Amino acid sequence: MSVRRLLGIALLLAAVCRVPSVQAAPQSMVAAAHPLAVEAGLEMLRRGGTAVDAAIAVQMVLGVVEPHASGIGGGGFLLHYDGTSRAITVYDGRETAPAGATPGMFLAPDGRPLGYREAVASGMSVGVPGLLAMLELAHREHGKLAWSDLFAPAIVAARDGFAVSPRLATWLQRMPTLRDEAAIRETFFHADGSPRERGDRIVNRALADTMGLIASRGARVLYQGPIAAEIVGRVRGHRRPGALSATDLADYKPVRREAVCGPYRVWTVCGMPPPSSGGIAILQVLGLLQPFDIQRDAPNDLRAAHLIAEASRLAFADRDRYVADPAFVDVPVAGLLSPAYLDERRKLMSPDRSMGKVGPGVPPGYVERGTSHISIVDRWGNAVSFTTTIEAPFGAQMMVRGFILNNELTDFSPRPELDGKTVANRVQPGKRPRSSMSPTFVLDRDGKLVAALGSAGGARIIGDTLQTLIGLLDWDLSAQAAVDLPRVANLNGATELEEGTPIADQADALRKLGHEVQVRRHEGGLTAIRRTGDGWEGGADPRRDGVARGE
Structure with a gap:
């Protein structure tokens, strides 16, 4: 592991108010609040x-x-994986x-x-x-x-x-x-x-x-x-x-419902379909980030923070325009996740300049009509x-x-x-309101479960779950260390950085790239379980009262 990566992880571990030891178990694991x-x-x-x-x-x-x-x-939304x-x-x-x-x-x-x-x-x-x-x-x-x-x-x-x-x-x-x-x-x-x-x-x-x-x-x-x-x-x-x-x-x-799934590097990531916007948004951001080889960045690098914020900005613009209860709105799920559409949207991203607030794209197949x-x-x-x-x-x-x-x-x-x-997400009788809840599974090439995770936190659920996925899959962090990551988020507005953490030190550098930046307290609410060999390890957000335990 590079010195840069080690430094990034050291900064990460210093960022949180308490750092629980990694919880591992051979057979079963429960992580909750x-x-x-x-x-x-x-x-x-x-x-x-x-x-x-x-x-x-x-x-x-x-x-x-x-x-x-x-x-x-x-x-609530519940994903079940049959072993x-x-x-x-x-x-x-x-x-x-x-x-x-x-x-x-x-x-x-x-x-x-x-x-x-x-x-x-x-x-x-x-x-x-x-x-x-x-x-x-x-x-x-x-x-x-x-x-x-x-x-x-x-x-x-x-x-x-x-x-x-x-x-x-x-x-x-x-x-x-x-x-x-x-x-x-x-x-x-x-x-x-x-x-x-x-x-x-x-x-x-x-x-x-x-x-x-x-x-x-x-x-x-x-x-x-x-x-x-x-x-x-x-x-x-x-x-x-x-x-x-x-x-x-x-x-x-x-x-x-059918899970919404998509590829990310060697894995398949599956999440919640509409009326949740979480599964689509997370897969869009991962697809937008994939060519940037974010795994070569340390968790708190400027480049990683900038790219995550910019990709999230694009996903939230589409979320707000297209995603609602599929019983009432024709959500163009396949179009929003198609490689050609993501390639076109990625052209708006620059490695050295923020695009600012952005409008939604026009995906293929679209026709007008406390947690x-x-x-x-x-x-x-x-x-x-x-x-x-x-x-x-x-x-x-x-x-x-x-x-x-x-x-x-x-x-x-x-x-x-x-x-x-x-507005797609307008009130209508019998309709289910759009959600950001993002229960997520990660599978390997054989369909075997690699990780289960998700978060509380309103619209910021999407970014929290996304960052934890990047921590697990790109930066090879433990479940607890991935959950602990200092937060960077963008809901197609200001780029938010978690106060009191190393990521907040990137505020001025991000402003020079054109970001409007807010340094703010973050509520969190993540839990995650990850396969380790023949067993499991768990993590629960130190920003709340949760724990992960197994046997």
């Missing part, structure tokens, strides 16, 4: 459960201990807009988009939760343990209590208006109105009872009956009411890459029966038209 959730997943694997069994147990515990990021009131057949199954549990949703629902009377709090903290923002229906389908097809067993760790944590994590304590401090919701105030705040602090014990008996009902009766508990009626009543009774109905809940169906990530591998080589969300921290800031309702409908564009053109 909280130690209690990871332990729940490992417990299911020890009992002979599959990766899907473990993922459900992990998610249920996360809904208890990390309520600001995910839970049964939200949705025997080497087939990938995609499960779409994205929330849907109610039948009463309208294209201009997030516009004020003057035609301008509503303010953030008006839109998010409202009944209007609540989509039909898809998580439980999706997980029940995945369990029916890939689970071994009884459905009811998978809820036991979460029920114990909710009923007996859990210690407030640093991240949960931070969000409670940042969002004092959560006290306006009585159920949230009673659970997460002291009697005097002050937020519970790190290490305080929280008990959520209402959620324990809800999970007990779901464990014994199945997902339909959330979609039909008293809990469904309470969800509808809460959404419609909000001071800014939404259109969610009992029929919307009863009619919800998860969707199986968490779980990575798991089981003893049979089955794997799950599962991104789960309620959207903003604490979702719509409404609690029903102990769980938080999502605000996923704010992932739609608030404007149905822009510059005289219909």
Whole structure:
């Protein structure tokens, strides 16, 4: 290894606030955003459960201990890899807009988009939760343990209590208006109105009872009956009411989809298709970068940061123009990923000058018309890459029966038209809002699993997952070191550099190349698992409370 590469990795390791040792295991691995959730997943694997069994147990515990990021009131995307057949199954549990949703629902009377709090903290923002229906389908097809067993760790944590994590304590401090919701105030705040602090014990008996009902009766508990009626009543009774109905809940169906896959050097990278933009965007950026031989750069080199930012800029321009729910919009997936189209778009990239904000291309075949990530591998080589969300921290800031309702409908564009053109991601009844969630698998030439990864973080999920892939595949970093990489991102605007890390030292040099640069704090939220010989190693983002453990 070159001195330059060694220096780059040394700088990388110095960049993060804590650097966990590489977690390796011969048979199975669980990486998630909280130690209690990871332990729940490992417990299911020890009992002979599959990766899907473990993922459900992990998610249920996360809904208890990390309520600001995910839970049964939200949705998610899950990729499943079959260790025997080497087939990938995609499960779409994205929330849907109610039948009463309208294209201009997030516009004020003057035609301008509503303010953030008006839109998010409202009944209007609540989509039909898809998580439980999706997980029940995945369990029916890939689970071994009884459905009811998978809820036991979460029920114990909710009923007996859990210690407030640093991240949960931070969000409670940042969002004092959560006290306006009585159920949230009673659970997460002291009697005097002050937020519970790190290490305080929280008990959520209402959620324990809800999970007990779901464990014994199945997902339909959330979609039909008293809990469904309470969800509808809460959404419609909000001071800014939404259109969610009992029929919307009863009619919800998860969707199986085909993974979107593409080549990168000697590997195949597979991710989530629309309505997520993550899989397409990551494959576009990798395709744009491939001729630049980025593997010869160290992780924090100026050239690498510049090229990643420029390629990301092009991918986000296309994302914003073309990607939406494929049931409503003809997404030109093949065109966006075609080598000829990427070759043409690559001509806009210069090694020594930023292109600035850029418009979308015209791909072949086009015709006009608060989040968490779980990575798991089981003893049979089955794997799950599962991104789960309620959207903003604490979702719509409404609690029903102990769980938080999502605000996923704010992932739609608030404007149905822009510059005289219909916006692909506009609100429509029954539509799934575009997402950036990017659960990802990497396969070798024989279709054997090399890595499973993904991230939290809104639109920055794409860049975080992309950089981790580059760390794993181009720079041959361990799973933990790739997750730790200082972040550089571009959403077709300013180039963002993670403050307090070596990459921030490139700010002035990037400005000289024409970049508008912002040095900012980065939330992170990655987890990753990578094959090492006959075993596995895992990594979890040091910017959050997660861990990776295996056996």
